[in-house]
Amino acid sequence: MTSRAERPAKAPEAAALEERLLLPPPARSGDVDGGGGRRKKGKWEKTYLDVLGVCCSAEVALVERLLSPIPGVRKVTVVVPSRTVVVEHDPAAASHSHIVKALNRAGLEASVRAYGGSSGGVLAGGRWPSPYVVVSGALLLASFLLAPLLPPLRWLALAAACAGAPPVLRRATASATRLALDINILMLIAAAGAAALGDYAEAGAIVFLFTAAEWLEALACARASTGMLSLMSMVPTTVVLAETGEVVAVRDVQVGAVVAVKAGEVVPVDGVVVEGRSEVDESSLTGESFPVPKQPPAEVWAGTINLDGYIAVRTNALAENSTVTKMERLVEAAQNSRSKTQRLIDTCAKYYTPAVVVLAASVALVPLLLGAQDMKRWFRLALVLLVSACPCALVLSTPVATFCALLRAARMGVLIKGGDILETLGEIRVAAFDKTGTLTKGEFSIDGFHVMGDKVELSQLLYWVSSIESKSSHPMAAALVEYAQSKSIQPKPENVTEFHIIPGEGIYGEINGRHVYIGNRRILTRSSSYSVPEMDVQERGASIGYVICDRDLVGAFSLSDDCRTGAAEAIRELRSMGIKSVMLTGDSRSAATHAQEQLGGAMEELHCELLPADKVALVGDLKLASGATLMVGDGMNDAAALAAADVGVAMGLRGSAAAMETSHATLMSSDILRVPAAAVLGRRARRTIAANVAASVAAKAAAVVLAVAWRPVLWAAVIADVGTCLLVVLHSMTLLREPGTRRRGDEQAEVCRATARSLAMRAQLAGASSTTATDNAEVSGDRTNGCHCCQKPGKSSEKAHSVVIDIPAAASSAENQEIKITTATAKGGAGGCCSGGKACGASTVTSVTDDPKKCCAGKEDNRVRVKAACCNNGGDERDSRKEAEHGCTRARCCSGGK
Numbered sequence: 061m062t063s064r065a066e067r068p069a070k071a072p073e074a075a076a077l078e079e080r081l082l083l084p085p086p087a088r089s090g091d092v093d094g095g096g097g098r099r100k101k102g103k104w105e106k107t108y109l110d111v112l113g114v115c116c117s118a119e120v121a122l123v124e125r126l127l128s129p130i131p132g133v134r135k136v137t138v139v140v141p142s143r144t145v146v147v148e149h150d151p152a153a154a155s156h157s158h159i160v161k162a163l164n165r166a167g168l169e170a171s172v173r174a175y176g177g178s179s180g181g182v183l184a185g186g187r188w189p190s191p192y193v194v195v196s197g198a199l200l201l202a203s204f205l206l207a208p209l210l211p212p213l214r215w216l217a218l219a220a221a222c223a224g225a226p227p228v229l230r231r232a233t234a235s236a237t238r239l240a241l242d243i244n245i246l247m248l249i250a251a252a253g254a255a256a257l258g259d260y261a262e263a264g265a266i267v268f269l270f271t272a273a274e275w276l277e278a279l280a281c282a283r284a285s286t287g288m289l290s291l292m293s294m295v296p297t298t299v300v301l302a303e304t305g306e307v308v309a310v311r312d313v314q315v316g317a318v319v320a321v322k323a324g325e326v327v328p329v330d331g332v333v334v335e336g337r338s339e340v341d342e343s344s345l346t347g348e349s350f351p352v353p354k355q356p357p358a359e360v361w362a363g364t365i366n367l368d369g370y371i372a373v374r375t376n377a378l379a380e381n382s383t384v385t386k387m388e389r390l391v392e393a394a395q396n397s398r399s400k401t402q403r404l405i406d407t408c409a410k411y412y413t414p415a416v417v418v419l420a421a422s423v424a425l426v427p428l429l430l431g432a433q434d435m436k437r438w439f440r441l442a443l444v445l446l447v448s449a450c451p452c453a454l455v456l457s458t459p460v461a462t463f464c465a466l467l468r469a470a471r472m473g474v475l476i477k478g479g480d481i482l483e484t485l486g487e488i489r490v491a492a493f494d495k496t497g498t499l500t501k502g503e504f505s506i507d508g509f510h511v512m513g514d515k516v517e518l519s520q521l522l523y524w525v526s527s528i529e530s531k532s533s534h535p536m537a538a539a540l541v542e543y544a545q546s547k548s549i550q551p552k553p554e555n556v557t558e559f560h561i562i563p564g565e566g567i568y569g570e571i572n573g574r575h576v577y578i579g580n581r582r583i584l585t586r587s588s589s590y591s592v593p594e595m596d597v598q599e600r601g602a603s604i605g606y607v608i609c610d611r612d613l614v615g616a617f618s619l620s621d622d623c624r625t626g627a628a629e630a631i632r633e634l635r636s637m638g639i640k641s642v643m644l645t646g647d648s649r650s651a652a653t654h655a656q657e658q659l660g661g662a663m664e665e666l667h668c669e670l671l672p673a674d675k676v677a678l679v680g681d682l683k684l685a686s687g688a689t690l691m692v693g694d695g696m697n698d699a700a701a702l703a704a705a706d707v708g709v710a711m712g713l714r715g716s717a718a719a720m721e722t723s724h725a726t727l728m729s730s731d732i733l734r735v736p737a738a739a740v741l742g743r744r745a746r747r748t749i750a751a752n753v754a755a756s757v758a759a760k761a762a763a764v765v766l767a768v769a770w771r772p773v774l775w776a777a778v779i780a781d782v783g784t785c786l787l788v789v790l791h792s793m794t795l796l797r798e799p800g801t802r803r804r805g806d807e808q809a810e811v812c813r814a815t816a817r818s819l820a821m822r823a824q825l826a827g828a829s830s831t832t833a834t835d836n837a838e839v840s841g842d843r844t845n846g847c848h849c850c851q852k853p854g855k856s857s858e859k860a861h862s863v864v865i866d867i868p869a870a871a872s873s874a875e876n877q878e879i880k881i882t883t884a885t886a887k888g889g890a891g892g893c894c895s896g897g898k899a900c901g902a903s904t905v906t907s908v909t910d911d912p913k914k915c916c917a918g919k920e921d922n923r924v925r926v927k928a929a930c931c932n933n934g935g936d937e938r939d940s941r942k943e944a945e946h947g948c949t950r951a952r953c954c955s956g957g958k
């Protein structure tokens with residue numbers, strides 16, 4: 061199996077061309093910080109602050125007004141749901157402490173976030189209520205209990221109001237001095253008004269309810285941010301240099317440095333494995349639940365977990381440019397970008413508050429001027445209106461839901477660049493898929509390679525082709541290079557003097573004075589006078605390539621590629637949601653039809669032999685004809701089409717650095733089933749936002765109607781206000797849970813399928829000669845299925861001591877995707893789980909689960925349960941301790957189980 065990472069390095073010209081091909085996204089995503097928090101050149105620096113005092117969008121303006129006037133501050137962005145403020149500033153002119161002090165003066169409780177940390181302060185600060193809330197609550201309770209016995213003690217309620225007021229007062233003053241009207245001011249007026257009317261209990265209740273609800277909200281938000289924490293803050297702050305054993309800070313690690321990563325440790329940097337082999341849990345980045353085998357020269361990423369072997373990694377990016385850091389910043393920038401709905405709500409909110417305040421004033425003043433009888437009632441009504449003037453819940457209804465949905469998406473390995481994209485995802489009517497590398501694996505095998513005519517020898521031809529293809533990153537190139545190598549021909553890319561990519565056709569290179577074109581039949585007509593010949597390699601489903609040297613057709617080859625696991629299912633799922641799927645490919649008709657056959661005819665339209673521009677035009681047509689259009693591509697020749705679509709999704713972690721920045725969304729893994737999952741999430745997010753908006757409007761209306769129709773109860777209005785805020789936050793948090801994309805059974809099926817890939821890969825890693833894997837598991841059918849669950853961190857059982865291994869004994873399944881294990885092997889497999897307790901990584905761990913049904917739903921018959929004296933991982937104390945530090949969850953069968 062060849063991944064892009066293992067391919068020869070790309071020539072600079074190729075890279076430059078590819079870069080040019082990657083068009084910038086349309087302007088509408090412009091409010092996302094394009095670089096994903098990339099450090100700006102020069103003196104400007106970005107500082108992330110945890111600001112506990114940010115409760116709703118009302119504080120956004122306050123923060124902006126506090127910081128913008130400071131000289132040296134260029135840009136301030138506030139991410140309400142994670143209570144983060146991002147300041148772009150010149151540290152020489154505006155220091156960290158200066159900024160923090162400015163915020164703290166307004167009672168906003170700010171602190172600078174340490175590098176690599178994430179919203180930790182929110183957690184620390186939000187867990188316990190502040191003393192103000194506690195004292196205020198206690199006094200209020202005392203007054204309720206004692207006032208009926210001893211009437212003067214109702215003063216205690218007033219004391220409760222005073223005790224809880226200071227933080228509110230501080231924030232109110234800060235916004236008042238900046239002529240902004242916010243919830244703090246409104247609540248203070250309401251409390252003061254109630255006290256003036258002699259309703260001390262009401263005044264106390266307002267202050268207490270308000271501060272307590274704020275605390276609860278902070279708690280809920282913190283819970284939501286924990287997701288972020290688990291997602292991002294895995295990266296260690298120090299690394300061990302492989303050569304010297306020296307421990308240095310991760311931010312000081314230079315590109316090219318080799319760092320040591322032991323089993324159980326988190327990979328600290330992005331880089332290439334140069335020594336050792338191991339399995340790496342990449343779920344923190346890709347959301348994939350199965351470990352990926354790694355050996356030189358595979359790529360690894362910071363934040364993933366090295367499971368069971370030593371590896372040395374040569375750094376290829378600075379810590380601040382690592383994929384995980386970029387991801388974190390992208391997620392944050394995404395959360396900061398306001399969606400259409402939110403902009404609309406914010407605009408409404410801007411007029412709502414002043415309007416209601418004016419209304420409240422007239423409710424108090426008009427009856428007064430008219431000399432009305434029941435003035436106290438009118439005053440109370442005015443206060444109820446004042447309390448209702450905060451559009452808090454309404455303003456929160458969108459960003460919190462968006463935050464949770466984006467976080468959920470990131471956790472399942474889909475990076476979505478903002479609320480707008482998320483909302484559009486929920487409206488998708490058509491999904492266009494690129495074929496090579498998206499629907500198919502992009503791992504070609506050569507079916508035939510022929511010399512045409514008698515001008516060149518095969519070895520000469522292979523030398524030209526492989527040398528020139530070494531400079532291309534097209535999936536076909538890798539296969540051709542590999543093929544030449546298998547015929548003992550070594551490519552010499554250094555002899556290629558000129559190299560061009562001809563989009564949609566192939567490549568051109570000059571080698572040893574020869575002008576060589578390699579590509580499809582378009583390139584044949586372009587570069588020679590040949591008409592397309594009748595090929596004896598006209599195999600069904602193959603892509604045919606031609607080699608033209610100095611205007612002569614000298615060679616032809618055919619290659620084929622298989623569809624990805626789950627592609628057919630993904631398309632079926634989309635169809636069940638009413639989304640039409642379309643294939644757009646630059647490849648030949650026969651290759652497109654072949655893929656369609658593999659997909660079981662799931663595609664509704666096939667378009668083949670397209671140039672990049674044709675793809676753009678077709679995407680435009682689809683948008684016109686059917687509505688919101690999603691385009692999934694592998695990010696290179698599809699860049700323009702990705703940008704033209706309503707939502708462009710780039711595939712895969714590899715080479716995603718550029719793609720991540722240009723597409724609207726990125727799939728961090730190659731699991732195409734995430735596409736329908738993302739669409740489902742988009743729809744859920746839209747529903748959640750709609751429900752939030754409805755609830756917050758209804759609650760406000762109910763409070764006012766109640767006040768007018770019955771009697772104005774201030775505390776009820778406060779509850780309607782802060783209660784709905786809380787409700788909105790809690791409701792949005794349901795988005796964090798596993799989206800109801802698939803029924804449980806299906807989800808399990810996915811786990812099983814995914815883990816089988818791991819099995820197949822492991823078998824491959826162990827090498828064809830080593831039969832460890834195949835001894836234990838004979839992978840049948842398309843090598844796609846198997847059963848090897850419970851790898852997902854946090855999901856596996858904590859039973860580190862007694863491990864039960866369930867091995868499906870006789871396997872057969874509807875989809876013919878099952879691992880066959882003979883009973884005899886399984887018996888031997890007691891120790892055989894990890895083949896004798898030695899090299900876990902290379903051998904086959906079949907399944908560790910406490911409930912067989914959890915694994916392969918409904919296939920628990922014929923299961924051999926083996927109490928395993930599982931391998932004890934070499935008994936390395938340090939390693940087991942490290943695994944224990946990780947909660948033992950990744951320990952799997954080899955966790956030193958006894």
Ligand SMILES: Nc1ncnc2c1ncn2[C@@H]1O[C@H](COP(=O)(O)OP(=O)(O)OP(=O)(O)O)[C@@H](O)[C@H]1O
Nearest residue numbers: 494495496532534537564565566579580645646647
């Ligand atoms: N490096 C290459 N070597 C040989 N042929 C190539 C190369 N690059 C492109 N081609 C030819 O050009 C055709 C079009 O390429 P293009 O990259 O536009 O689409 P594709 O990758 O085949 O398909 P898809 O659009 O589905 O990704 C390919 O099918 C192939 O025949």
Ligand SMILES: [Zn+2]
Nearest residue numbers: 115116243452
């Ligand atoms: Zn608020």
